[in-house]
Amino acid sequence: RKENMGPFNETHPFENIANGLNNMVLELQQLEHMRQEFVSNVSHEIQSPLTSIKGFARVLRNAKLSEQERQQYLSIIEAESERLSKLSDNLLKLASLDSERHPFELKRYRLDRQLSRIILSFEPQWTDKSIHMQVNLHEVTVEADEDLLSQVWVNLIHNAIKFSPKDGTITIELKHDGSGLLFRIADTGIGIAKEQHEAVFERFFKVDAARSREAGGSGLGLSLVKKIVELHHGTVQVESELGHGTAFLVKLPDCQEEPAS
Ligand code: ADP
Numbered sequence: 001r002k003e004n005m006g007p008f009n010e011t012h013p014f015e016n017i018a019n020g021l022n023n024m025v026l027e028l029q030q031l032e033h034m035r036q037e038f039v040s041n042v043s044h045e046i047q048s049p050l051t052s053i054k055g056f057a058r059v060l061r062n063a064k065l066s067e068q069e070r071q072q073y074l075s076i077i078e079a080e081s082e083r084l085s086k087l088s089d090n091l092l093k094l095a096s097l098d099s100e101r102h103p104f105e106l107k108r109y110r111l112d113r114q115l116s117r118i119i120l121s122f123e124p125q126w127t128d129k130s131i132h133m134q135v136n137l138h139e140v141t142v143e144a145d146e147d148l149l150s151q152v153w154v155n156l157i158h159n160a161i162k163f164s165p166k167d168g169t170i171t172i173e174l175k176h177d178g179s180g181l182l183f184r185i186a187d188t189g190i191g192i193a194k195e196q197h198e199a200v201f202e203r204f205f206k207v208d209a210a211r212s213r214e215a216g217g218s219g220l221g222l223s224l225v226k227k228i229v230e231l232h233h234g235t236v237q238v239e240s241e242l243g244h245g246t247a248f249l250v251k252l253p254d255c256q257e258e259p260a261s
Contacts, residue, residue: 041204045087045218049080083218090220093151094203097227104231105145108255111181112137112174114146118153119172125161132169140174140181141255148228155221156185156248162217163189163246180234180254186247192240200238201226225250 056073059065065073096102115137126133142149160170168188175182192200192207199205204219225248229236234252 038203042091045204046084049083049087053077053080087218087220090218090224094220094224094227097224097231102148105147106143107146108141108143109146111140111142111144111149111183114150115153115172115174115183118150119157122157122161126170129161129164130167131161131164132167134169134171136172137174138176140176142181142252143255144232144252149232152225152228152250153183155225156250159221160185160187160189160246160248163187165189176254177251180251183250183252184247186245188245191242191244191246192238193242194240197238197240201236 056077060070060073060077093102116135119133119135157170157172164170164187170188171184171186173182173184196205196207200207201222202219203223205223206217206219226236229250229252232252234250236251237249238246239249240246
């Protein structure tokens with residue numbers, strides 16, 4: 001093509017503009033595709049709890065039911081409403097983080113204390129499944145948005161419990177690591193196949209849609225984890241083999257100044 005470019009073998013200015021426009025069109029097409037996929041995922045996630053809420057409400061109104069059945073159906077309606085409200089919370093948070101409008105409140109605080117509180121708040125869930133919880137937290141100070149980071153720990157701990165069998169073991173570690181800090185949570189649960197390691201951080205991704213729905217998930221938890229960690233200049237990684245448990249590693253920059261009291 002070069003020989004057709006004119007006397008000085010220079011790129012014709014219009015050719016640059018045309019290339020630029022073509023690239024823009026391609027990008028816009030990709031964005032439009034992503035937008036359509038997003039809307040279709042959201043609709044799907046809204047549709048399934050709504051269908052069961054409507055269905056069970058109808059049964060409650062029409063059928064002759066025992067008190068036990070009534071209570072059971074009401075619990076399903078409650079759980080599905082909870083799922084919708086979690087979905088809407090997560091979507092709003094992602095949208096606000098994407099748009100960079102989210103008010104970032106950086107402060108220095110003791111990460112080990114935040115983790116202890118959050119781990120303790122999960123005690124009913126892990127004891128319910130007779131899970132052995134092994135925790136080893138070193139004293140670590142971070143400079144971060146405390147509310148946002150709390151979402152990271154909650155989502156990772158929640159998943160570890162959710163995907164662990166009865167009598168499983170969850171190990172949580174926090175320590176300094178080179179120039180940063182390392183949080184590691186490992187479970188002895190079902191594991192994730194290598195081919196899916198990257199995909200688990202994508203929005204709406206679920207390894208097993210039916211199982212995840214049963215457990216109340218909508219595939220947004222890990223994408224929020226990744227987004228929040230990256231906004232704090234950190235990284236998140238998964239180490240896992242199918243059937244052999246899963247570990248998530250979060251690395252964050254260390255806080256250089258003296259420890260928070
Ligand atoms: P969900 O709300 O469906 O749990 P997440 O974004 O938190 O969505 O996780 C995405 C998928 O990654 C889950 O549906 C599950 O298949 C897989 N996953 C996440 N954490 C674990 C874990 N600790 N063990 C096994 N699979 C996991």
